[in-house]
Amino acid sequence: MAIASLALLAAGTAEAGLFDDAEARKAILDMRARIDQAEQASKARDAEQGEQINQLRRSLLDLNTTIEQLRADMAKQRGLDEQLQRDVAELQRKQKDVQQGIDERLRKMEPQKVQLDGKDFLAEPDETRLYGEAVGVLRQGDFAGAVGAFTAFQRRYPNSGYSTAALYWLANAQYGKREYKEAITSFRSLVSIAPEHPRAAEALLSIANCQVELKDPKAARRTLDELIKAYPKSEAAQAGRERIAALK
Structure with missing residues (x-):
């Protein structure tokens, strides 16, 4: 009877050990799966953040290009304004000369x-x-x-x-x-x-x-x-x- 009891106890212990190893492997696999998911999620977030950063960079480049274009347009406009001012000044000078000529002719014609x-x-x-x-x-x-x-x-x-x-x-x-x-x-x-x-x-x-x-x-x-x-x-x-x- 004693020998039979020991045999049963040893068999139960072996079954318990097998069960514990399977659970451990499952736990490990589950952990690895979660780690893989986390890594994939992290990669996905990194990719998304990278795309966002790239998009932001493109936006900044576009903004800089727009700013430079605006500066160029403003410089061109200043140049046009300055030329316009010179043209107006020249026209005013010519108008003054013409008016002086007319006045002189009128004086010559006046009694x-x-x-x-x-x-x-x-x-x-x-x-x-x-x-x-x-x-x-x-x-x-x-x-x-x-x-x-x-x-x-x-x-x-x-x-x-x-x-x-x-x-x-x-x-x-x-x-x-x-x-x-x-x-x-x-x-x-x-x-x-x-x-x-x-x-x-x-x-x-x-x-x-x-x-x-x-x-x-x-x-x-x-x-x-x-x-x-x-x-x-x-x-x-x-x-x-x-x-x-x-x-x-």
Whole structure:
């Protein structure tokens, strides 16, 4: 009986040992499986984190590229702004030059104050120029040219402040051409239009001279009498008195 009991005990112990080894192996396998899962999960997380990091890097690169592009665009825009400012400044300078040119031309076209034969009046620049040119022609002794120049002046500026002076010099040019009748008409117009003109007395004396040239001494004496009566203190009247004595 004792021997049988020992045998049963030994058999039970062996079965218990086999059971414990199987459980241990299973536990180990389970642990390895969990470790593998954990490693795989860790690798998956690492891969995901790596992808996220790579995505972040790409985003940072894109952002840097965008920033650099913006900087380039801003620099280009600054350059355009600076060029625009230079263009505007140049346009403003040209506009100022043009305006100054226009103002200068307008000043040249504006009537200017003139004093002639004791009278002040306004005359356009061209008006003064044409009158001066006509006087210049007469001074050169070109009587025909002077008649044409003064006649053209009177047609262009019939109401000019130079009119009476132009009429006087026209009459002198006609006298120089020996157009005595025409000269008498011009001198007489001056006396009629402006009897107070400083040259009115000289105009009457010139009329008398024209009448003498036309062999009309009676008319010349009448004109000289008119001269002496109208302008008794003038130098022309003194010359007229001497002329009357010569005509008698």
